Amino acid sequence: MHKISDSSGQVVGINYFDSSPVKITYKNGFITEIDRNVKLSGNTKSLFIAPGLIDIQINGYSSISFSLEGANNNLPKSRGLSEDDVAKVTRGLWSNGVTSYFPTLTTNSHALLLNNISVIAGAIDSPANLGSIPGIHLEGPYISPVDGYRGAHPAEFVRPPDWNEFLEFYKAAHEKVLLITIAPEVEGAIGFIKKSREKGIVVSLGHHNGTASEIKQAIDNGANLSTHLGNGCANLVHRHQNPIWPQLADDRLMISIIADGFHLPPEILQVFYKTKGADKIILTSDITSYAGLPAGEYKIKSGETIEKTPSGNLRFSLTGGLYGSATPLFKGVTHIIKVTGCNLAQAIKMASTNPARLHNLNDRGILEPGKRADMILFTFENSDIEIKQTIVKGQTVFQQ
Numbered sequence: 001m002h003k004i005s006d007s008s009g010q011v012v013g014i015n016y017f018d019s020s021p022v023k024i025t026y027k028n029g030f031i032t033e034i035d036r037n038v039k040l041s042g043n044t045k046s047l048f049i050a051p052g053l054i055d056i057q058i059n060g061y062s063s064i065s066f067s068l069e070g071a072n073n074n075l076p077k078s079r080g081l082s083e084d085d086v087a088k089v090t091r092g093l094w095s096n097g098v099t100s101y102f103p104t105l106t107t108n109s110h111a112l113l114l115n116n117i118s119v120i121a122g123a124i125d126s127p128a129n130l131g132s133i134p135g136i137h138l139e140g141p142y143i144s145p146v147d148g149y150r151g152a153h154p155a156e157f158v159r160p161p162d163w164n165e166f167l168e169f170y171k172a173a174h175e176k177v178l179l180i181t182i183a184p185e186v187e188g189a190i191g192f193i194k195k196s197r198e199k200g201i202v203v204s205l206g207h208h209n210g211t212a213s214e215i216k217q218a219i220d221n222g223a224n225l226s227t228h229l230g231n232g233c234a235n236l237v238h239r240h241q242n243p244i245w246p247q248l249a250d251d252r253l254m255i256s257i258i259a260d261g262f263h264l265p266p267e268i269l270q271v272f273y274k275t276k277g278a279d280k281i282i283l284t285s286d287i288t289s290y291a292g293l294p295a296g297e298y299k300i301k302s303g304e305t306i307e308k309t310p311s312g313n314l315r316f317s318l319t320g321g322l323y324g325s326a327t328p329l330f331k332g333v334t335h336i337i338k339v340t341g342c343n344l345a346q347a348i349k350m351a352s353t354n355p356a357r358l359h360n361l362n363d364r365g366i367l368e369p370g371k372r373a374d375m376i377l378f379t380f381e382n383s384d385i386e387i388k389q390t391i392v393k394g395q396t397v398f399q400q
Contacts, residue, residue: 007394012038013377015367016050017345024049026373029394033369046381047388050348051365052099052374054355055329056137056179056256057228057284059104061089062292066116067106081116086123090132092292094397096328097387099374100132100356100364102179104286107140107153110165118172130392131372134361135178138169139227142192143207144183148234151207152324161192170199177201178359181227183208184218197222202359204256205247207232212246219252225358228286229255229272230264248275254358256282259336260327262313266339273336278346282354283332288324290314330378330385337383344380 008027015022021040025033060066064085086103093101103120105113117136124133140153142161150158161182170177180196181204182189193203205218206227226247233243247253248271255276259269263286273281285291290298295310297317305317312327333347356365363372373394379386390398 007373009394011049011375011377011389011391012040012044013047013049014040014044016048016348017367022049024367024373024375026391026394029373031367031369031371031373034367046379047377048344048380049367050344050376050378051352051367051371052376052390052392053097053329053333053348053351054100054361054365055093055098055285055287055351056102056282056355056359057104057139057286058089058093058098058101059106059287059324060289060291061092061287063289064089065289066103066120067108067112068289081119083119083123083126083128086120086133087126087128090129091397093132093328094390094392095387097330097376097378097385097390098132098328099376099390099392100134100361102135102137103133104137104139107143107157109157110168113138113141114168114172117169117177121172121174121176124174124176130395130397132392134359135176136173137179137181138166138177139181139206142180142182142186142189144186144209146209146234148236149183149207149209149232151232153207160186161188163188163192163195166192166196175199179204179225181206182223184210184223185214190217190221193218193223194221200360205243205253208243209234210243210246211241215243215246216250219250224253225282226253226255228258228263228284230268231258231286248272251280254280254282254354256284258286258325259283259332259339260285260312260325261331261335262315262322262327263325269336269339273340273342278342278349279354281350282358283329283336283347283351285327285329285332286325287328288314288326290324291326291328293326330387334383334385 007029010025012023021038023035023038145158179202203223204225204227306323307317314323314326353365375391377389388400
């Protein structure tokens with residue numbers, strides 16, 4: 001159920017951070033008071049309150065893709081991306097507890113990227129989205145052209161970094177490109193990274209086969225994140241000389257990971273967590289347009305069939321290989337808790353506080369007076385989360 005309410009009110013429940021009872025008062029969309037001298041009763045005894053989740057890698061939702069012509073080919077007619085499509089994605093994410101997200105555009109033609117960036121930029125300030133879109137993530141087209149490292153990005157559109165082309169995208173985005181994923185080893189990447197950082201854009205290393213020295217040079221010039229580390233990588237790599245170890249080793253680099261239970265095995269998540277810790281990991285869903293759709297089989301543009309399982313795994317029907325993600329971020333929060341043994345506060349930190357901090361979203365990602373009243377209320381039993389209510393800037397946008 002989607003419902004827009006008044007932007008002032010109160011919520012009572014269990015503080016996610018320390019499990020203490022809490023009453024949070026908000027007015028005109030912002031938290032004004034946090035009262036810890038309360039007693040819980042009824043449903044509030046089992047209701048947790050946390051800052052809304054922030055997902056920096058959303059490719060689409062419920063048949064809407066940010067990197068295609070609009071609707072994916074499971075709909076009867078293809079059409080251009082619209083601001084209504086963006087609002088549909090936003091509403092779907094609200095139901096999953098995501099209160100802020102970065103629409104992510106992957107490698108494609110100049111014309112399509114320019115058009116879709118322009119559409120998303122127009123939606124950023126739309127009242128329909130309630131400020132849930134701080135900016136855009138451009139994942140490609142400046143990535144490795146090599147099979148494996150390129151991932152599912154179409155080879156025909158992969159190209160070296162072009163600053164003039166990027167400035168067209170940046171202008172079309174009203175300067176709201178907040179994150180760009182790039183391969184550090186491709187020609188011109190280091191200069192591009194330096195220029196991006198001068199504009200305050202977060203630069204992430206992804207879909208690449210950079211050497212240790214190339215990765216270090218990229219970090220020296222301002223790269224400060226790895227995009228879905230452990231994925232976007234060839235299946236067969238040298239056991240010592242590969243791009244994963246240098247990114248884990250450098251403390252200047254945060255990492256984003258897809259903790260959906262399908263993209264990375266438990267032992268890899270455990271190693272990543274032990275190495276980087278809760279302060280330097282960002283959980284992301286990397287969901288595609290198949291998120292929010294029912295389980296079943298779907299035909300894709302290549303003519304192949306993909307399957308979405310009841311558990312949320314999105315895979316090729318014939319080979320079983322991953323086709324992307326369809327699992328919402330809150331599922332990643334529960335999975336990382338079960339696999340690593342981290343607590344709820346640490347998991348929420350990785351899914352909300354850390355992305356807010358990295359991208360200077362200083363008005364969100366934490367429950368404090370003066371911050372946006374972006375909150376989720378949920379049950380938390382056996383380390384499983386069920387979203388009961390989502391509040392965005394003081395307005396109830398989802399309630400179960």
